[in-house]
Amino acid sequence: MTSYIDASSPTGNGRRIKVLSTDLIFSGVDNIFVYPSLNVDRLRDALSRTLSFWPILTGRISVESDDQYFIEFSDNSIPFTYNENDELERWPDLPVIVDDVKLIQPFIDSTKYKPEIEPLLRFKVTRLLRSDEYILGTSFCHMVGDANSIVHFHNDLSQIYQNLEPIFPRPVFERHLLNKEDSDFSSLPVLKLYRNTDKKETILARLAKECIETDPINMSFSSEQLAKLHMLADDSNEITTHDALCAYIVFLMNTHLFINEDEYIRRAYIYVN
Template sequence: MTCYIDASIPSGNGRRITLLGTDLIFASIDNVFVYPTLNVDRLRNALSETLSIWPILTGRIIVNCDEYMIECSDNSIPFNYTENNELECWPDLPVVVDDKTILEPFIDSVQYKIEVEPLLRFKVTYLLRSKEYIVGTSTSHLVGDAYSNIRFLNDLSQIYQHLEPLPPRPIFQRCLLNKEKLDLSFPLIKEISEKAEKIESFFGRFIKGKSETEQINLSFSSEQLIRLQSIGKCDDEEVTIHDTLCAYIIITLNKYFFLTTDEHIQRARMIINYRGICDSLVTQEHVGNYIISIPSSQFTDSLSLPSTAKIIRQAIKTIRNEDFLEKWLVSADVLTRQLIKDGRVNYILDQNEVIFNSNFKYDWANEVNLGMINQCRFHTAVSFKFYFRIFQLNPIKGKDGRWTKDNGGAQVAVRIPKGERKDKFLEAWTKDIQENFATVTPLETTGFRRHHGSS
């Protein structure tokens, strides 16, 4: 049964928001949230109220002379309610579900269709046997990135609980670009331009990569991550838990998955949210796709946890510069528009590189708990070869019926090639977890030679 939800107070008024080139991600953000109980009417009412402060989601995509815009047209949002008598209960799934078809029945995915397709869809499924509720949300990526999405869903969660949405209030107009800073020879922009490929080539490579790999899920408790940081930060107080987690994955792959030093991961690309770094450009209030992919410099010792973590931190710090961001923003805007016209995409991953696209700072299950603290579970889908997605852990229900959540723990999803190497990598990770990383030391090169010989 589908009904249509209007904003309680329409506030779009037909205003138009011109999208940046970096906003032009023609996909949807699809998520599933699982609750032990739910008042569906109350959720509908909360959505209606939330749309009043998020009028961009009641809009439609329009294109005029190659300019992409969202017209805030105060349209209704489809809200589908259905019941399921087949599932005994919601299964125990990782945060990132490998088989997308498992989640598909619980999500009405937004499609890219100019002028007619909603930018947001909701689907609620009631599991009759377990009395659980599955809430599937799908949002057009053209509206914004993960941060934008979680801001909206947290506002919905607050209003559902009859609480005030947390500040700051969203700003939908995109940031202003300084056209004088345009520089298509800027190294980061030039690299994207040179390595962009035809969409058909990208999808062919994606399908081939998926057939040759399988998804693995690595879980780390909050205590284990603190332990890793204590090993990896050494004398660099700026190195974070997240830096050392990424570095640990890299050096463990280099020790146990890759057979020779020529195969080692030598560089990592970090996808970073740059809001609030320079408030004169982009503030925390801005809704949009304010993310940038930053390559690290080459690792000086690809088997050292502290050295690798430090280089990752240095890469992230490069964007904390107003001149850098201004130049990148306007240049990426121009380049992305041109790539779209040419039918190319800028997904770049060199040999000896990996990508980290992390949601570690966003506790999805907690931010969208609808008041059910430590009882909401969050899931999403899709993983890629050597493309690491990091999320916080879901809560767990014990045999006594009580829910607990390890706040600050993480689960990492990635696809890696099948076979014996994958098994050795997983065995090494399992052993490290069991031994509390007793053999992970700053002097990793010694360990590598012990396992692989002196070549």
């Protein structure tokens, strides 16, 4: 059974933010939470109140004729599905990250890319009748934000469900895109991908080509190793642990991967997602 949840106090106010076509290459972010008990009506009410702080999630994606992408803060409803399952004995002991989506797909109502009509957030609650467990599945459109944003949303929802105040700071929905007006920004030529974006199909084709022509390098560092790198670099506030790590990786590549100095990396631009 599916119902629709509105924000208790709509706060979209007709705003819109521009997003890049590069955002379209990511699918929805799905999460599963397992609870020994859950008050479903209370969850619906908490979601309604939380949406007042997160009006972007009640919006819709819009595409203009010149391939400009926006999220319209349109104060739409969020689908909330409730099911009961009498087949599963109890929720299985699964790893934190599940590679086989078939295991969790029945418990998630995943978001899809359908401009103008598709919600940016979907909820699904399944009660396992045999164990009396409750499975909460949430699907979050990646165009709205990354994992950090999703954590903040779920935290706000949890706080409100417990009749607690959401933790500050409140979410802010602004985005500054690099464009031709930012002529003083020295990295603009390097950031061409993010300044002059193409259609989703073009971006996916380019990424597929890069995947074929390049090889990934996987490196793992412990927290102790990162702390030592930071200490060796300077251990001051001016150089972050991330700075030290990037410098070390460049040093390793220059030392062990390249044959002569003409191939050495002289300058690196680091992008962090």
